[in-house]
Amino acid sequence: MEQYVLPNSGHSSNPEASKLGMWLFLFTELLLFGGLFLVYMVYRALNPEAFLIASYELNITMGTINTVVLLTSSLTIAMSISALQKGKKGLALYLMLATIAFSLIFMVIKFFEWNAKIHHGLFPGMEHYQSLPHGESLFFFLYFFMTGLHALHVIIGAIFIGIVVVKVGTDEVTGDQGTLLENSGLYWHLVDIIWIYLFPLFYLIH
Amino acid sequence: MSTATDSGYVNFFQAKKGLASWIFTLDHKRIGLLYFYSVLAFFLVGVLLGFLMRLELIAPGETIMKATQYNQVFTLHGVIMIFLFIIPVIPAIFGNFFLPIMIGTDDVAFPKLNLLSWWLYILGALFALSTLVVGEGPADTGWTFYAPYSVKTGTNVTLAVLAAFILGFSSILTGLNFIVTIHRLRFPGMKWFDMPLFMWGLYATSWIQLLATPVIGITLLMIIAERTFGIGLFDPAIGGDPILYQHLFWIYSHPAVYIMVLPAMGIVSEIIPTFTNRTIFGYKAIAISSLAIAFVGYFVWGHHMFTSGMSGPARIIFSLLTFLVAIPSAIKVFNWVATLYKGSIEIKPPLLYAMAFIFQFSIGGLTGLVNGALAANVHVHDTYFVVGHFHYVMFGGTGFAFFGAMHYWFPKIWGKMYNIKRANIAFAILFAGFNLLYFPMLIVGIMGMPRRYYDYLPEFTTMNVISTVGSWVLIIGLIMMLWNLINGYRKGKIAGNNPWGGVTLEWQTKSPPPLPNFLKKPELPEDGPYTFK
Numbered sequence: 001m002e003q004y005v006l007p008n009s010g011h012s013s014n015p016e017a018s019k020l021g022m023w024l025f026l027f028t029e030l031l032l033f034g035g036l037f038l039v040y041m042v043y044r045a046l047n048p049e050a051f052l053i054a055s056y057e058l059n060i061t062m063g064t065i066n067t068v069v070l071l072t073s074s075l076t077i078a079m080s081i082s083a084l085q086k087g088k089k090g091l092a093l094y095l096m097l098a099t100i101a102f103s104l105i106f107m108v109i110k111f112f113e114w115n116a117k118i119h120h121g122l123f124p125g126m127e128h129y130q131s132l133p134h135g136e137s138l139f140f141f142l143y144f145f146m147t148g149l150h151a152l153h154v155i156i157g158a159i160f161i162g163i164v165v166v167k168v169g170t171d172e173v174t175g176d177q178g179t180l181l182e183n184s185g186l187y188w189h190l191v192d193i194i195w196i197y198l199f200p201l202f203y204l205i206h
Numbered sequence: 207m208s209t210a211t212d213s214g215y216v217n218f219f220q221a222k223k224g225l226a227s228w229i230f231t232l233d234h235k236r237i238g239l240l241y242f243y244s245v246l247a248f249f250l251v252g253v254l255l256g257f258l259m260r261l262e263l264i265a266p267g268e269t270i271m272k273a274t275q276y277n278q279v280f281t282l283h284g285v286i287m288i289f290l291f292i293i294p295v296i297p298a299i300f301g302n303f304f305l306p307i308m309i310g311t312d313d314v315a316f317p318k319l320n321l322l323s324w325w326l327y328i329l330g331a332l333f334a335l336s337t338l339v340v341g342e343g344p345a346d347t348g349w350t351f352y353a354p355y356s357v358k359t360g361t362n363v364t365l366a367v368l369a370a371f372i373l374g375f376s377s378i379l380t381g382l383n384f385i386v387t388i389h390r391l392r393f394p395g396m397k398w399f400d401m402p403l404f405m406w407g408l409y410a411t412s413w414i415q416l417l418a419t420p421v422i423g424i425t426l427l428m429i430i431a432e433r434t435f436g437i438g439l440f441d442p443a444i445g446g447d448p449i450l451y452q453h454l455f456w457i458y459s460h461p462a463v464y465i466m467v468l469p470a471m472g473i474v475s476e477i478i479p480t481f482t483n484r485t486i487f488g489y490k491a492i493a494i495s496s497l498a499i500a501f502v503g504y505f506v507w508g509h510h511m512f513t514s515g516m517s518g519p520a521r522i523i524f525s526l527l528t529f530l531v532a533i534p535s536a537i538k539v540f541n542w543v544a545t546l547y548k549g550s551i552e553i554k555p556p557l558l559y560a561m562a563f564i565f566q567f568s569i570g571g572l573t574g575l576v577n578g579a580l581a582a583n584v585h586v587h588d589t590y591f592v593v594g595h596f597h598y599v600m601f602g603g604t605g606f607a608f609f610g611a612m613h614y615w616f617p618k619i620w621g622k623m624y625n626i627k628r629a630n631i632a633f634a635i636l637f638a639g640f641n642l643l644y645f646p647m648l649i650v651g652i653m654g655m656p657r658r659y660y661d662y663l664p665e666f667t668t669m670n671v672i673s674t675v676g677s678w679v680l681i682i683g684l685i686m687m688l689w690n691l692i693n694g695y696r697k698g699k700i701a702g703n704n705p706w707g708g709v710t711l712e713w714q715t716k717s718p719p720p721l722p723n724f725l726k727k728p729e730l731p732e733d734g735p736y737t738f739k
Contacts, residue, residue: 004726008391010234010306010313017315017390024382028420035424035454039439042450124435134438134445141437145428 015179022183026190029153033194036146040201043138050135055202057122058143059113063203066109067195073102074192077161077185085175089168092181096165099188103158110151114144143202150194157191160184215725217621217718232317233721238303239619240324245299248290248331253681255283260643260677263670266662276660277346278361282337284349285366289373290331292604293462296469297415298327298380300611301408303619305384307712307719308402310393310728315386319379326376333369337362348658350459353440353451357432364433367426374419374426377465381415384408393711395730399490402710402735406493407472410500414461414468418504422458425451452514456507464503466600467567468496470607471538474560477614478542480708481557482549485736488541495534502531512583521580528578535571539564554706555629559610562637566602570595573648588658591651597644609636609687616691617701621717624694632690636683642676710735 044051080095121128122140129137164184167173173180218235228236259279262269271279302320306313314320337344345366347356356363388409392401428439429451438444440451471492479486486492508516508524516524542564551557573595576582586592617623646669651657655666662670704713711728712719731737 004722004724006310006312006722006724007394008311010311010315010317010387010391011232014315014390017386020389021316021319021382021386024385024416028378028382028416031417031420032424035421035428035457038454039428039450042447046447124431124437138438138445141431141435141439145431 013177013179015177018179018183019186022186026186029190029194033146033149036142036149037197037201040142040146043135043142047135047138050133051139052206054132054136054139054143055205057117057120057140058203059116060203062109062113063199066106067199069102069106069109070192070195073099073106074189076102077188081178081181081185084168084173084178084181087175089174093165093168096161096168096181100158100161100165103154103161106154107151110147114147117144146198147202150191150198153191153194157184157188160187215716215720217716218721219718221721230321232313232321234302234306234313234317234320235619235719235723237320237324238299238301241294241298241302241327244324244328244331245291245295248286249295252283252286252291253684255279255286257677257681259283260674262660263662264674265671266664266667268660271660273660274346277348277658278344280658281346281348281366282334282344285334285345285370287600288349288462289370290327290334292466292600293373293377294327294380295608296473296604296611297384297408297411297465298323299608300404300473300615301380301384301469304615304712305387305405305408306391307715307723308405308710309388309391309396310711310724310730311387311391312722312724314383315390316383320383323376323379323383326372326379330369330371330373330376333365333372337365337369340365350455351426351429352455353429353432353446353448354442356429357441364430367429371423371426374423377415378419381412381419384412385416388412393728393730399493400730400735401493403475403486403489403492403496404469404472406496407468407470407475410496411465411468414465414500414503418458418461418465421454422462425454425458428454449511449514449516452511453507456510460507460510461500461503463599464499466604468499470563470604471496473607473611473614474542474563475538476708476710477556477560477610478545479736479738480614480706481552481554481560482546483552483707483738484545484549485734485738486541487544487547488537489734489736491537492541495537498534499531502527502534506531509578509583512580513587525578525580525583529575532571532575539568539571554613555626555633556610556614556706558630558633558637559606559613562606562633562640563603563610566598566606566640570598570600570603573598586651588656589651590647590655590657593657594644594647594651597647602640602644606636606640609633612691614706615712616694617705618712618717618719620695620698621701622694622698623701623705624690624698628690629687632683632686634683635679636687639676639678639680639683643673643680644676646670646673646676707738709738 076095077099080092080099083095084092117123117140118126123129123144124137124141129140132140161184164173164181167180218233228240231237258270259276262271262276302314340362342361345351345356345361345363346359347363351363351367388401388405431437432439432441432446436444438446440446440448442448475486475492506524506528508520509528512521573591577586577592577595613624613629650666650669653666655662701717703715703717709731714728715724
């Protein structure tokens with residue numbers, strides 16, 4: 001009996017399916033943060049004064065630098081996709097590594113920011129934190145929880161791009177077979193978009 | 207694994223051997239069966255816990271366990287039955303096994319992700335079971351983990367909540383996989399409205415899994431944070447808002463009810479045409495009503511909180527939206543009944559289970575309207591009426607659809623046939639036991655017996671005794687049913703490729719199916735998926 005081969009196998013590579021899967025995954029990420037945004041909204045509405053006072057503790061300069069860093073990294077990853085599609089492998093690799101470098105800069109700045117807050121005893125459970133009015137302590141809890149979850153996504157995204165760098169290096173990901181790179185780019189844009197909302201919510205609203 | 211041998215091809219059981227070929231398999235059929243064995247095992251544990259609860263309630267006062275133990279037992283019963291049984295049962299078992307076959311492909315879109323979902327399921331299950339042996343014992347909060355008690359109790363809430371979080375991931379990945387598979391891997395020429403209705407049920411379910419589950423994930427993490435740091439998110443003693451927790455919880459957990467029931471409706475829509483030998487009545491109405499239920503289901507969560515403290519307008523809107531869900535549900539029921547009308551009906555075990563589904567789901571649905579009406583809700587809230595209601599929907603509906611699916615696809619999966627007569631007898635006992643167990647709960651609930659107590663007033667004794675006896679009948683039926691199926695697996699007759707005369711694609715391939723599902727090109731029926739000659 002000759003072997004019949006299905007035209008629509010789940011085991012063959014299917015770029016459209018991969019991209020659709022990535023988009024669906026991004027929806028779940030949005031809803032994951034969505035729950036936190038909801039909690040933020042409710043408690044901000046209940047404690048407008050306390051949230052305002054607490055937000056003065058944050059360093060707008062560092063936040064702004066980080067926003068610029070992250071936006072630039074989104075640009076570099078988008079450019080790397082175009083570069084690879086145009087067959088410029090070297091340039092694509094260079095731009096991907098630049099994205100990873102930006103993510104490291106972001107994390108270093110984040111580290112100094114967090115460090116300063118923790119130094120002031122503002123991390124949940126610390127002595128100074130416990131003595132804060134309820135609204136302010138909620139603000140700092142949400143600040144650490146949401147930026148922490150976001151930072152986790154930055155790390156995962158950077159590792160993801162790192163894996164793609166290796167695969168581009170070994171020509172497993174190429175201009176024609178570039179779905180993995182595109183997906184890492186999509187993920188990275190999500191990381192960026194969430195930060196675009198976190199930044200004004202915590203640093204800028206006065 | 208002994209299997210039916212049909213010479214001339216290698217079926218998926220025979221394709222590879224050994225434990226590793228199962229637990230690291232990428233074949234959707236094997237992953238479906240991995241889920242089958244694990245989900246069934248947890249179902250039996252959940253049944254055992256339910257049996258113990260009924261035993262405790264056979265008489266007023268302390269019978270076999272203390273109050274705290276009873277609280278822990280009903281919590282574990284809930285967590286196991288919800289997160290380990292009824293959410294994954296139909297999508298992860300029969301969805302995995304039959305979705306690719308019924309749309310004419312050889313696997314889901316992401317086979318590795320599929321395997322990962324099963325591993326996450328097992329990991330989550332281990333977390334849930336570890337609460338039994340670690341620290342203060344299993345959580346005693348109820349499966350809803352309501353704050354502030356879930357923040358204060360010394361029992362293993364954190365572990366139980368982590369288990370639910372991990373199981374949520376597993377559920378999300380399964381949903382994601384199914385959506386992409388249905389979008390991208392249908393057999394060339396199969397349009398959306400050419401898909402069997404089980405696919406529509408799975409498709410609607412998958413969207414809920416995808417879009418609702420992350421919300422519970424983050425909410426459960428907040429419970430852990432609250433327990434660890436005492437933030438004051440949900441505990442009113444330190445300034446938190448327990449109602450906010452209830453909102454966040456039900457934003458997921460009400461849509462989750464439709465994760466549980468929509469695939470079951472899909473199963474019923476498969477079984478009825480096959481055993482009436484006619485096309486389903488109102489195909490498009492059934493398909494679209496699945497999406498309608500999924501959509502409206504997002505906006506009704508507030509009906510769990512009518513007595514928690516909500517504004518009048520909010521309650522009225524939630525109540526109205528709740529009534530709206532009844533419309534697409536009733537559309538399905540009427541279409542199933544209309545399909546039976548003037549059909550050439552063959553009364554076989556799968557059809558009996560589908561009939562029981564319609565009967566019990568209708569009782570569950572109609573009692574749901576009583577709960578959804580604002581005035582009546584105040585009276586029946588937190589009584590046994592609610593317990594009776596959701597067991598009628600979940601067990602009487604989804605549970606019976608699961609049994610029906612087991613009997614319907616058994617010959618396809620294992621290639622053998624069970625004893626039909628014994629299956630019918632087991633069904634009759636199960637059906638009687640089920641109604642004996644849960645109908646008295648509706649009555650005793652109306653009389654005012656509150657749920658979640660290990661004790662009750664003497665005037666509720668008669669009904670509780672009937673209910674407990676019902677639980678014994680139910681368990682006897684369950685054992686008979688499983689024993690008959692196991693016997694069928696061990697020494698049943700060869701079933702053949704299409705014992706029921708079904709027309710969807712799974713009946714065109716061999717039983718058990720070969721590894722790539724189809725050895726020759728599947729033929730799509732010309733006039734929709736249920737064309738009977």
